[in-house]
Amino acid sequence: MSARPLALTLGDPAGVGPEIIVKAWRALSQDGPPFLVVGDAQALTSAPAAAGVPIRTVGRAEQALSLFRQALPVLDLPLTTDVVAGQPSGAHAPQIIRWIETAVGLALVGAVGGVVTAPIAKAPLYEAGFKFPGHTEFLAELTAPANQPGARGPIMMLTARDLRVALVTIHEPLARVPGLITIERVVNAGLVTAQALRRDFGIARPRLAVAGLNPHAGESGGLGREEIETIEPAVRALRDLGVDAQGPYPADSLFHQDARARYDAVLCQYHDQALIPVKMLDFWGGVNVTLGLPVVRTSPDHGTGFDIAGRGHARPDSLIAAIRLADSIAAHRLAA
Numbered sequence: 237m238s239a240r241p242l243a244l245t246l247g248d249p250a251g252v253g254p255e256i257i258v259k260a261w262r263a264l265s266q267d268g269p270p271f272l273v274v275g276d277a278q279a280l281t282s283a284p285a286a287a288g289v290p291i292r293t294v295g296r297a298e299q300a301l302s303l304f305r306q307a308l309p310v311l312d313l314p315l316t317t318d319v320v321a322g323q324p325s326g327a328h329a330p331q332i333i334r335w336i337e338t339a340v341g342l343a344l345v346g347a348v349g350g351v352v353t354a355p356i357a358k359a360p361l362y363e364a365g366f367k368f369p370g371h372t373e374f375l376a377e378l379t380a381p382a383n384q385p386g387a388r389g390p391i392m393m394l395t396a397r398d399l400r401v402a403l404v405t406i407h408e409p410l411a412r413v414p415g416l417i418t419i420e421r422v423v424n425a426g427l428v429t430a431q432a433l434r435r436d437f438g439i440a441r442p443r444l445a446v447a448g449l450n451p452h453a454g455e456s457g458g459l460g461r462e463e464i465e466t467i468e469p470a471v472r473a474l475r476d477l478g479v480d481a482q483g484p485y486p487a488d489s490l491f492h493q494d495a496r497a498r499y500d501a502v503l504c505q506y507h508d509q510a511l512i513p514v515k516m517l518d519f520w521g522g523v524n525v526t527l528g529l530p531v532v533r534t535s536p537d538h539g540t541g542f543d544i545a546g547r548g549h550a551r552p553d554s555l556i557a558a559i560r561l562a563d564s565i566a567a568h569r570l571a572a
């Protein structure tokens with residue numbers, strides 16, 4: 237366990253975030269990684285599972301270490317408008333963004349060991365003028381001035397059980413994806429992923445399988461030429477750089493149980509190619525990790541769950557897995 241707490245952002249206060257945070261504290265308060273919440277204390281107090289959970293405000297992140305076993309620590313940056321569970325509102329956007337900025341700022345100065353983000357809904361943030369597709373790209377912007385050892389992300393990785401997937405393109409409309417797959421992007425995603433598998437996951441000789449874009453990985457050019465013109469040269473370039481990369485392989489046969497034993501991560505070309513197998517394999521245990529940034533960041537694989545917010549049956553499993561993984565990555569970085 238790291239000697240510093242983690243910072244956990246509240247996410248969209250109208251979603252399941254407050255409820256699963258309170259439940260995660262219940263599950264982890266005795267022997268789990270300590271964390272403080274960066275968000276609105278009242279939203280936590282009002283969460284369906286909050287009865288009996290002591291919630292205490294703190295002024296400094298380090299106070300969370302001694303407090304965490306007795307109470308849920310919160311750096312209270314209150315909302316200015318009322319929250320209705322299940323109803324997202326652009327009015328919350330400035331504070332949602334501020335919580336993320338604050339948590340990342342704490343990580344950049346070393347006051348916390350990493351950041352775990354509860355889910356945000358993108359649409360109300362876009363309506364309020366948020367210019368980033370999601371946390372991943374926003375965190376890259378916030379951490380841009382800080383030094384990053386090795387290749388720079390952000391690269392989105394999702395993990396579930398024995399599967400890790402890393403993405404060449406992230407939040408992009410499908411129609412734009414082929415044009416965005418360049419040799420440079422594939423090589424950078426492969427390098428960031430291989431370096432993170434060593435540095436953050438402790439895998440000494442990581443093996444990467446690279447997925448094709450087209451059906452049957454292009455069928456020798458008959459079903460698309462991206463494999464021949466872009467992905468194969470990128471795989472060769474990765475090998476020249478010392479990365480154990482193989483492929484491109486047809487994506488449909490890359491994710492079954494026997495195939496998963498042959499690699500440590502799959503480099504996928506686009507969002508759903510990567511996230512469908514993860515969420516199908518283990519929706520409750522899946523974790524989203526941002527690779528190649530100066531700060532540690534994880535998140536649950538699920539979203540804001542507006543359809544069930546406020547009802548009391550949201551599951552905290554994925555958030556708990558995200559907290560444990562952030563703690564493990566922070567410990568690996570500290571030991572390096």
Ligand SMILES: NC(=O)c1ccc[n+]([C@@H]2O[C@H](COP(=O)([O-])OP(=O)(O)OC[C@H]3O[C@@H](n4cnc5c(N)ncnc54)[C@H](O)[C@@H]3O)[C@@H](O)[C@H]2O)c1
Nearest residue numbers: 354355356357358535536537538539540541543544550551
């Ligand atoms: N980490 C993140 O910030 C993150 C991740 C994924 C999606 N999102 C955002 O979330 C919003 C909603 O996305 P969506 O509807 O596609 O996916 P979702 O994950 O919010 O919901 C999909 C289904 O899973 C259920 N679900 C989600 N979390 C649950 C939990 N903890 N316990 C029990 N059931 C749960 C929901 O009720 C719903 O039926 C979108 O705006 C998206 O951008 C954010």
Ligand SMILES: N[C@H](C(=O)O)[C@H](O)COP(=O)(O)O
Nearest residue numbers: 370371372373524535537538
């Ligand atoms: N792409 C993620 C998913 O579908 O699970 C999710 O939108 C989170 O993205 P950020 O971590 O960049 O917010």
